[in-house]
Amino acid sequence: MILLLSACQTNEKKVVENVTLKVVYYDQNMFNRDYGELFASRYPNIDVEVLPITYYSNSQNNGVDSISQYILTNQPDVVLLRDIDLIELSRKNELVNLSFLIKEEKYDLSTMLPSVIDLIKELGDGDIYGLAPTFENTALFYNKDIFDQAGVDYPVDNMTWKDVLLLSQRFNGNESAYGFYKGKNSSLFNFVIKRVGYLSGINFYNAKDKKITLNTPFWKSVFEQVIEGYRNKSLFLDTNQEIKSRYKFSEESDIAIGSNLFVKGKAAMTIDSIAFVSDIEKAQQALKNSTPMNWGVVTTPVDPLNPAETTAFHLSQLFAINAKSQNIEAAWELIKFINGEEWAKLKSKSSSVLLTRFENMKEMYGYNIEAFYKLKPNGRFYNSDGLPDAFYKEFNAFGNDEIFKVIQGTSTIEDALIAIEKNGQVILNKYEP
Numbered sequence: 001m002i003l004l005l006s007a008c009q010t011n012e013k014k015v016v017e018n019v020t021l022k023v024v025y026y027d028q029n030m031f032n033r034d035y036g037e038l039f040a041s042r043y044p045n046i047d048v049e050v051l052p053i054t055y056y057s058n059s060q061n062n063g064v065d066s067i068s069q070y071i072l073t074n075q076p077d078v079v080l081l082r083d084i085d086l087i088e089l090s091r092k093n094e095l096v097n098l099s100f101l102i103k104e105e106k107y108d109l110s111t112m113l114p115s116v117i118d119l120i121k122e123l124g125d126g127d128i129y130g131l132a133p134t135f136e137n138t139a140l141f142y143n144k145d146i147f148d149q150a151g152v153d154y155p156v157d158n159m160t161w162k163d164v165l166l167l168s169q170r171f172n173g174n175e176s177a178y179g180f181y182k183g184k185n186s187s188l189f190n191f192v193i194k195r196v197g198y199l200s201g202i203n204f205y206n207a208k209d210k211k212i213t214l215n216t217p218f219w220k221s222v223f224e225q226v227i228e229g230y231r232n233k234s235l236f237l238d239t240n241q242e243i244k245s246r247y248k249f250s251e252e253s254d255i256a257i258g259s260n261l262f263v264k265g266k267a268a269m270t271i272d273s274i275a276f277v278s279d280i281e282k283a284q285q286a287l288k289n290s291t292p293m294n295w296g297v298v299t300t301p302v303d304p305l306n307p308a309e310t311t312a313f314h315l316s317q318l319f320a321i322n323a324k325s326q327n328i329e330a331a332w333e334l335i336k337f338i339n340g341e342e343w344a345k346l347k348s349k350s351s352s353v354l355l356t357r358f359e360n361m362k363e364m365y366g367y368n369i370e371a372f373y374k375l376k377p378n379g380r381f382y383n384s385d386g387l388p389d390a391f392y393k394e395f396n397a398f399g400n401d402e403i404f405k406v407i408q409g410t411s412t413i414e415d416a417l418i419a420i421e422k423n424g425q426v427i428l429n430k431y432e433p
Contacts (some may be wrong), residue, residue, distance in 0.1 A: 019330045020047040023078040024070075027052055038346065039337050046330050051076050068094060077325040078334060083315040083377075086123040086130055095129040096321035101332050102128060111341065113358045115376040119315065122379065130320035131339040134353045138271050138312040139371045140164065140301065141280075144294040146177050146268040155269065157299040157374060158307045161196045164269065165225040169234045171268050180229070181267035183238035183260055188230065189399035190392075191237050195271075196222050198311055201303035201378070204424075207386065210432055212424040215417040223413055227406055236261055265293060271300055274372055277364045278352040297371045309378035391431035395424055 025031040028050040036048055051074055055066040067085055070076075071094060081089070089095050102109065109117055116135055120128055142155050152170045159167075168179025182191060193204050197219070204214050229235030238259065262270040263283040270276075284292050300312050319338055321331045337343060344357035354372055355361045362370055399420045405411035 018045040019327045020049055021078060021327055021330055021334060022049050022051055022074070022076045023334070024053050024074075024076045024080045025050045035338050035343070038343065039334060042337065042342075043333060046333065048334070053080055068092065071322055071324075075324065076322055077327045077331040079320050079322055081130060081318040081320055083119065083123060083132075083318060086120070086318060086320070089320070090124045090127070090129040094323050096323050096325070096328060096331075097124075097127050097129060098131065098321070098332070098335070099127045107336060111359050112339070112356045113373060115313070116315065116356045119313075119377045119379070120318070130318035131335055131356075132315040132318045133339045133343065133347075133356055134317055135313065135315050135356060136273065137310065137314075137354060137372045137375070138273055138300045139297045139369075140269060140271055140299065141262060141276065141295055141297050142269045143177070143262065143265065143267070144296055145291075146171070146265070150176060150268075152268075154296060155298050157371065158302050159298070160304045160307075161200050161222065161301045162225065162304075164301050165229055165235070168229055168269060169232065171234050172232065177265070178236040178261060178267040179234035180269045181236045181238070181261040182270060187396050187400040188226065188237055189403050190396045192219075192222055192226055192403075193399070196226070196301075199301050199303070201306060201311065201380070205387065205428075210428070212421055212428055214421045214424065215414075219417060220413055223403065223406075223417070227403070227413070230407060236267060263293075265290075274354050274364070274369065275352045277367065277369065281365050295367065297367070297369060299371045299374050302375065303378075306378060308376055310375040311378055311380045313375060313377035387428075388431050391427060394427050394430075398423055398427065 023031065025034075028036075031048065031050045036050075039046075039048070055070040067079070067081070067089065071079065079095070086095075090097075101107070113135070116132060117128070120130060120132070123129075140155055140159070144154065147154050150171060152167070155164070155167060164180065171177055171179035182195070193214075197204060200218075200222075202218055204219070205212055226235065230237075238261075260270075260279070260283075261267040263280055272279075280293060280295065284290075300310055302308075302310060319335045321328055321335065325331055339356065341357060344355050344361075347353065348355060348361045352364070358373055362368065402411065402416040402420050406413050406416050
């Protein structure tokens with residue numbers, strides 16, 4: 001039995017025999033839920049066997065060697081990748097160049113976010129070796145009611161971290177609400193080096209020279225701002241240490257909505273992903289007797305030297321074809337479908353993801369979410385320094401201890417940064433990749 005498949009926007013008919021595609025994904029059930037059920041209804045003669053993704057566990061060289069070995073051993077037809085993986089795998093000729101298929105079939109990329117396609121081309125030295133139906137980014141959420149009550153102007157697009165931290169100081173956690181809240185931080189020190197520094201385009205570690213640098217005017221200024229915010233309670237970081245010292249569950253609604261102070265209406269600003277929109281909506285449903293939160297969203301803090309770009313923008317679901325696949329035509333049909341208009345329109349109604357087919361998703365629950373789409377990726381990748389978790393665990397613990405000495409008044413920021421830089425280098429030498 002055979003299946004006739006129409007090439008997109010052409011009169012050609014491609015004949016694809018009944019095949020079983022081996023596709024790398026998290027598991028069969030997740031694939032069926034995300035893509036498989038709808039794909040099967042449109043392409044009944046193409047079966048999909050899911051190979052669980054395992055190559056990011058205990059990987060080296062940012063996972064590329066592990067992926068190559070996985071492809072060699074399991075011979076999948078379609079591979080799930082991150083943006084950073086595309087560089088080496090395409091150069092090693094392990095992936096099919098989709099540019100030729102796109103051109104041949106006139107596959108429509110015009111309704112896909114240009115910055116996503118530009119990033120994919122940049123990673124592939126001008127060619128397209130994979131397509132991504134979604135992308136990831138963060139944005140700055142703000143509670144309009146809290147700003148209105150305080151008589152403070154709303155945040156705007158393209159603010160820097162300095163702008164955000166200064167704005168947060170207009171609020172005080174004891175009197176009204178915290179100015180800025182961020183959950184899921186291992187420590188205050190980690191928040192500065194991996195969030196503020198990262199989004200500002202500054203890294204404490206130079207991979208080329210294998211050197212740690214923190215004793216600089218930039219880091220001194222950022223740490224001073226964060227420490228001041230911590231002291232005057234305009235800044236609340238959801239760390240184990242801070243939760244124990246400042247916050248306890250005190251209301252029945254905490255059980256339903258957790259300890260997120262922004263969701264509880266006790267923080268003016270926070271930074272989060274698109275999934276946070278659903279968290280807010282669920283919280284509003286849990287708090288049936290409260291007034292719905294009136295919130296807005298602007299672009300995530302930017303590097304002042306590159307205000308149109310962000311390091312928070314990345315692709316974690318790139319679908320590519322194994323260059324040795326025996327089912328390239330069927331694999332291409334699956335990738336076209338996953339990245340097509342039909343799937344995007346369906347997901348825009350039911351899923352908290354950022355769609356590459358951006359025309360399908362400009363609002364969520366009636367709120368404008370275009371801020372997530374405004375900044376371009378700058379090509380830097382989070383956690384791409386190759387440093388192991390063991391290094392970060394030890395380095396963060398030491399760094400946080402030194403910063404809290406400053407907060408407690410037993411040390412100065414200058415002495416703390418000197419100590420962290422010096423001892424950080426010693427720790428680094430133990431775990432040097």
